[in-house]
Amino acid sequence: xxxxxxxxxxxxxxxxxxxxxxxxPMMQPPFSEDILNSVYDAIIVGGGITGLTTAFxxxxxxxxxxxxxxxxxxxxxxxxTSAHLNTFFDSSYPEIDSNFGKEASKAMATxxxxxxxxxxxxxxxxxxxxxxxxxxxxxxxxxxxxxxxLDEILSxxxxxGVMVEESGDNGVPVRFLKAIEFSNQAQFxxxxxxxxxxxxxxxxGGRILENTFIEEVKESHGLHYATGGAMxxxxxNLIWATHIPPGINLLSLRNAPYRSxxxxxxxxxxxxxxxxxxxxxEPYHYxxxxxxxxxxxxxxxxxxxxxxxxxxxxxxxxxxxxxTANFDVLSVDYKWSSQYYVPVDGLPYIxxxxxxxxxxxxxxxxxxxxxxxxxxxxxxxxxxxxGRDNDLSVLLSPSRLKPLSGLSDFVKxxxxxxxxxxxxxxxxxxxxxxxxxxIGEGKIVKFQGERLAVHKDAHGKVRALxxxxxxxxxxxxWNRVEQSWECPCHGGRFDIxxxxxxxxxxxxxxxxxxxxx
Ligand code: FES
Numbered sequence: 001x002x003x004x005x006x007x008x009x010x011x012x013x014x015x016x017x018x019x020x021x022x023x024x025p026m027m028q029p030p031f032s033e034d035i036l037n038s039v040y041d042a043i044i045v046g047g048g049i050t051g052l053t054t055a056f057x058x059x060x061x062x063x064x065x066x067x068x069x070x071x072x073x074x075x076x077x078x079x080x081t082s083a084h085l086n087t088f089f090d091s092s093y094p095e096i097d098s099n100f101g102k103e104a105s106k107a108m109a110t111x112x113x114x115x116x117x118x119x120x121x122x123x124x125x126x127x128x129x130x131x132x133x134x135x136x137x138x139x140x141x142x143x144x145x146x147x148x149x150l151d152e153i154l155s156x157x158x159x160x161g162v163m164v165e166e167s168g169d170n171g172v173p174v175r176f177l178k179a180i181e182f183s184n185q186a187q188f189x190x191x192x193x194x195x196x197x198x199x200x201x202x203x204x205g206g207r208i209l210e211n212t213f214i215e216e217v218k219e220s221h222g223l224h225y226a227t228g229g230a231m232x233x234x235x236x237n238l239i240w241a242t243h244i245p246p247g248i249n250l251l252s253l254r255n256a257p258y259r260s261x262x263x264x265x266x267x268x269x270x271x272x273x274x275x276x277x278x279x280x281x282e283p284y285h286y287x288x289x290x291x292x293x294x295x296x297x298x299x300x301x302x303x304x305x306x307x308x309x310x311x312x313x314x315x316x317x318x319x320x321x322x323x324t325a326n327f328d329v330l331s332v333d334y335k336w337s338s339q340y341y342v343p344v345d346g347l348p349y350i351x352x353x354x355x356x357x358x359x360x361x362x363x364x365x366x367x368x369x370x371x372x373x374x375x376x377x378x379x380x381x382x383x384x385x386x387g388r389d390n391d392l393s394v395l396l397s398p399s400r401l402k403p404l405s406g407l408s409d410f411v412k413x414x415x416x417x418x419x420x421x422x423x424x425x426x427x428x429x430x431x432x433x434x435x436x437x438x439i440g441e442g443k444i445v446k447f448q449g450e451r452l453a454v455h456k457d458a459h460g461k462v463r464a465l466x467x468x469x470x471x472x473x474x475x476x477x478w479n480r481v482e483q484s485w486e487c488p489c490h491g492g493r494f495d496i497x498x499x500x501x502x503x504x505x506x507x508x509x510x511x512x513x514x515x516x517x
Contacts, residue, residue, distance in 0.1 A: 012072055012191070015493065015501050016482035018336035020330070021292060021299065022083070022191040023266040026073045029208035029376075039234045042385060043226050045214050045310070048078035049190065049371060050198040050363050050469035052447030053378025056122070059206040061386050066233055067206065070213040073198055074163055074191045077243070077370055080338025082262050082301045084276050085119065086137055087112040087163070090367040092149075093156035099339065099346050104395055105160035108347070108471060111392055112162075115375045117188050119193070128196030130188045131290065137185035137276040138167060140176035146280040147178045154180050158309045163376075171275035172287050181321045185276050186271065187288055190371060197446055203491055209233070214246075219357035226262030235357040237385050241339050241377070244490065245362050246503045248472060250354055251398065255341040255365045257308075257491025261315045262301035264290070264334035267327055270513040272296050285322055298327060308488030312481035337482060338489060339502060341365050349398035350377045351384060361385070362398055363382035406478070428515045434462055441484065442496065451475070452512060453485055455496045465498045466510035476509070485509065 012026045044055045047069030049230060055067045068077065087109060089096070096105045123130050141147040156181075157164045167181035198208060212228040217238060219225070224238040244251050272289040276506070279285050285302035300323045303315040316335055343349060343365030350373075353362040361384065363377030383390040430447055434454060439441070442455040444467050453467040453476055465485070467475045474489035484501055485494040493502035498509035 009048065010436055011077055012079070014336075015076050015339070016080070016337060016479075016484065018482060019334060020336040020338070021290065021297065021334045022074075022079055022081075022189060022446055024191055026191065026195050027202075029073075029198065029202060029210060031209070032383050032505055035207050035209060036231060036233060038064065038066075038207075039223065039236070041235065042063050042066075042233035042237040042239060043068060043224060043233050044241055045069075045226070045238045046076070046239075046243075047073040047194075047208070047210070048076050048200075048241065049194055049197075049374035050377045051239070051241030052194045052201065053122075053362075053375050053379060054241060055206055056197050056201045056204075057378050057382035058385060059204040060203050061382065063385070065201075065206050066235065067198075067201070067211060068209045068212050068214060068233065070211070070226065070228075072210050073208070074194055076338055077338050078190050078194055078374070079261070079334055081190050081370055082260075082286065082288065082299055083188055083190040083371055084137075084286065085118070085188065086114050086276070086369065087182055087185065087373055088137075088139070088153075088157060089369050089372075090342075092153050093160050093162070094149075094152045095346050096160075097156050100395065102159060104347075105156060107392055107395060108284055109157070109160035109162045111211040111376050112372050113184070115372045115379075116152050116184065118379070119184070119188065119371075119375055120434070122197065123188075123193065124201070126196045126200040128193060130193040130196060132186060132188040133191075134184055134186050135275050135288070136171065137182040137278070138171040138179050139182070139278050139280065140170035140174070141351050142176055144177075149280060150178055150180060157182075171277040172273045173325070174277075174279065174287075176279075187276060187290065188371075189290070204348075213500070217360075219360075221359070224357070224359065237361065239361040239363075240353065241363060243339075243364045243366075244504045245356075245364075246506045247351060248504075249356075251349060251362065252471075252490040252504050254344045254349070256306060256344070258304050258340055258342055259307050259312065259315070259337050260301055260304045260340060260368065261312070261319050261337045262299060262335070263319055263323060264297040264299050264315075265323060265327070265332050266330040267298055268296070268330045269328050269329060272298055285319070298323070299396070300327075306397070306488070307339060307491045307493075308477045308486040309478075310480050316481065320453045325441035339493070340368055340370060342367050345400075348373050348377070348396055349400075350380045351393055351397040352399065354399045404455070426512065426514065429513055430464070437462070440483075442480070442483070444475065453478070453509065457496070462514050463496055463498075464512040464514045466512060467496075468510070469505060470500075470507045470509060471503075 041063040366373040
């Protein structure tokens with residue numbers, strides 16, 4: 001009950017210190033003790049668009065579901081997306097053609113159109129004020145090489161059945177050589193949408209448990225027993241809607257974690273785009289507008305890089321320079337970053353989790369298309385559990401992953417390079433050596449032959465942790481912007497106290513005792 005009271009007092013938080021334009025008070029799911037005394041048809045772990053769409057679909061089809069979220073609804077990538085709804089993907093149709101064949105491109109194109117309609121239908125059915133609007137989407141080249149790629153994208157997209165044409169405009173005041181226009185793209189407010197899905201799910205009898213980090217799942221006689229803190233929940237199926245499921249599994253190897261950066265700015269003029277628009281640089285930049293409380297904002301993103309591999313401040317600086325070079329910026333009102341996962345072969349992994357107990361499902365590898373692919377995951381996973389056909393369940397099955405002979409080597413390899421941390425406390429000489437350590441900073445420091453992940457907060461309090469990631473032993477890096485420790489291997493993220501913010505790690509970084517004086 002105490003946990004529930006804490007939860008009720010909590011405002012919507014996100015998995016970083018930066019504030020996204022979407023953050024707002026979210027609905028507070030009611031708690032009652034009987035929530036734990038049931039056997040559910042499905043336990044859905046993760047309160048983002050994937051989890052809530054799946055939960056809503058299953059509950060609406062008559063299943064009895066519980067959604068469990070480690071923090072609050074929209075805490076992860078759904079609260080940090082730029083919320084574009086497209087009929088094309090970060091993996092272009094020429095890439096899908098070449099990796100999976102033209103029929104796969106057609107199936108993905110059809111699914112993307114269906115998902116935009118599904119989101120709109122959910123908004124209508126549940127009366128959600130989610131700022132949904134259809135827009136054109138422009139993709140434009142800025143040099144000959146990009147123009148050649150654009151021509152290939154145009155022809156493959158048309159062959160896949162996407163509505164797209166060459167255009168004389170790119171929708172934004174950015175120099176371009178050639179542009180193509182995708183019809184019937186859309187945008188919306190992601191947190192208003194998932195808030196509405198959550199309300200719809202609850203009104204159908206679904207249950208939501210926030211602030212509960214699932215630490216362990218055991219299976220016995222066809223039931224999954226998921227435990228987090230003092231809670232134990234039982235269900236016939238278990239869905240990891242957390243991107244990468246916790247622990248060591250193939251999906252950690254087949255999806256690279258990336259961070260993406262977004263700014264929301266006010267302009268000195270009215271050049272707010274009335275469209276979605278994308279350049280083709282690497283990494284690419286993208287634009288759209290959104291009105292929040294009567295104020296228009298240009299939302300522009302890009303400068304993506306692998307998590308833990310580059311400096312977030314540099315990425316924000318480069319993004320701001322790119323925007324100010326092309327728009328007359330009055331003020332930068334929001335800046336935030338978010339994490340997504342790039343699948344090795346270009347398509348997401350949605351379905352049964354290979355190597356796990358029967359009835360264990362996963363959805364990940366959405367690249368930068370999480371709103372469409374998270375919704376599609378909700379459709380496919382609910383169809384699989386309901387025993388319905390879904391024409392994408394084979395194409396996107398995670399078992400298309402060839403078993404890697406190296407899975408055990410993966411653990412070993414990393415363990416070989418990992419630093420073996422032995423100490424768990426230091427004397428006051430550690431504190432003395434950190435006297436000039438900057439306030440608000442985090443850094444890996446060497447002390448008495450050990451490496452430590454050290455952070456000093458605004459009040460001068462020093463926290464020291466083992467820098468060895470508890471997933472597979474890589475060394476974490478400090479992200480100054482999001483004030484978190486990030487693992488460069490599989491994207492695990494930790495708070496300054498060592499607690500897990502983002503899986504696949506299940507356990508916190510080891511705390512090192514530091515004397516206070
Ligand atoms: Fe895998 Fe850190 S997330 S080693």
